[in-house]
Amino acid sequence: MKTSAIVAILAVSGASAFTPNTNAPQQLTKVGATAELDNMLGVDIETGKKIFDPVGLAQWAPADFLRKAELSNGRSAMLANVGWFWPKIVGTFDSQDVTTTDPIKAIAEADLQWWAQFFVFCGMLEAVKYRGELEGKSYTGEGPAVIDWAKQWDKLNADQKESMRLKELKNGRLAMLGFASYVANYYIPGSVPGLPAGF
Incomplete structure (x- = not known):
């Protein structure tokens, strides 16, 4: 009961962060971000020195x-990679409740109360990020970590910061590909060369 009350309070307290910004212009048309993306950090040799956008999403959303x-997504994928290996x-x-080291089966074994708390926690983080964006702050892209513990x-000088940003971006991309390969190999054994079946 105490946990349910805490979840309700946290959900209500973060709701104000999702109030729409009436001063911001609505953009529902093409924004032509492709040219801007071509000059962004991360357009490198592994992407053929151009952006990788096979379905053309860049024309509908701002580059930033x-x-x-x-x-x-890259940061989430890096954490997901750790979560895939950690139990094993x-x-x-x-x-x-969770007794398996199988990452897919563990999702179903987790208690619904845990999932509710997890979604509320993620919602609170997103609310803080969204409110910061409305105030002109950014919690994504400023550096290689949201919180710089050290x-x-x-x-760092400008070149070192640029290098760290590029490393984080490339590690995030690699983590997204890696996690996708684990899931593909889990459901289609042998679909990823070098990974054992059921990995």
């Missing part, structure tokens, strides 16, 4: 939005 989305190497925590980011 696409970059922030790519970084957010370290094992599970002392838990009564306080080293400001000590």
Whole structure:
């Protein structure tokens, strides 16, 4: 009961962050971000020195939005890679509900209360990011970490910061491809060369 009350309070407290910004112009037409993307960080040898946009999404969204989305997905994929390997190497925590080291089966074993808390927590983080965006702040793309624990980011010069941004971007892309390959190999054994069946 106490957990349900906390979840309700947190959900209500973050709702104001999703109030629409009436001053912002609505963009529902093509924005022509392709040219801007061609000059962005990350257009490199592995993409053939041009943007990789096979379905043409760049024409419908601003370039900075696409970059922030790519970084957010890359960071999530890096965490997902750790989550895929962790139970297989370290094992599970002392838990009564999740007992498998199979990452897909573990999703179904997790208690619904845990999932509710997880979604509320993620919603709160997104609300903070969204409110910051409305105020002109950015929590994505400023550096290689949202929180710089070692306080080293400001000590780097412009070239070093550019190098760190590129490393994070490429590691995120690799993590997205890696995680996609694990899931593909899980459901279609042998579809990824070098990975054992059911990995």
